[in-house]
Amino acid sequence: MECKGSKQGAFFVLEVSGRMDALTSQGFETECMNCLEAGDTRVVADLGGLEYISSAGLRSILSAAKKLKAGGGDLAFCGLSGIVAEVFTVSGFAKLLPVYATREEALARS
């Protein structure tokens, strides 16, 4: 799994690619915590390059979302496809967390 970050207006965008599995997923939470410490509490995770996610990845996402929320921010998602979209849907994460089709939509929210 790789994360590439950039500041875009009020949001910090994390482009996540590769696999978010039991061996790699902790890295996502770490990236989000780095954002939080740097004062970027509103994070958009663009999962367009993410090929795979398991429950370990969901745990990392949920933990990061809770910590960002506790810090006064939030965590939104865009670009889901394939098994990633399927796992978000069946796990209920698609209803639990803000999910947008495109990055433009994710950045346009207030």
Added chain:
Amino acid sequence: MPPAQDNKATGTPATASSGQNRLRLPAHQESLPRLRELALAWAHQAGLPNDVEPRVDLVLEEMLMNIFHYAYPSELGDVELALLSPGQGDSPGRLSLTLTDWGVPFDPLAPEDPGLEAGLEANLDADLDDRALGGMGLFLLRTLAKASYARLGDANVLTLAFGA
């Protein structure tokens, strides 16, 4: 090419291009990549639809992590991945495999505590603050694969079927 000996012993026909139809390794995290590679090779051979192949990957990881973490609380044991079908003559588009461990009896399809099941369902509707982190792997198993479980002697045998 003559079939490998273990094929003969179990009566499982060898597949055409992969001579290997079972793999037994120590039940720890380092075994995950090799088991995954083999299962995905089978999935590819079986001609599973593109949207089904990743489910094999996912359910295998969930069940293996479960075994790695819980099957052997004291002494490290083994886990075995075996191909059931397709064998010779089977129709393409489906894959059946088994995961066997010789650890603590555990049926991932029937939690002993009925409250756990109810909790898992309720969990899906819980909001961010209430939502517990556990249980998701078993839920994904039940949602994304056709699974059955048997305790055979001192072994946990989980059969997983994918595709049509």
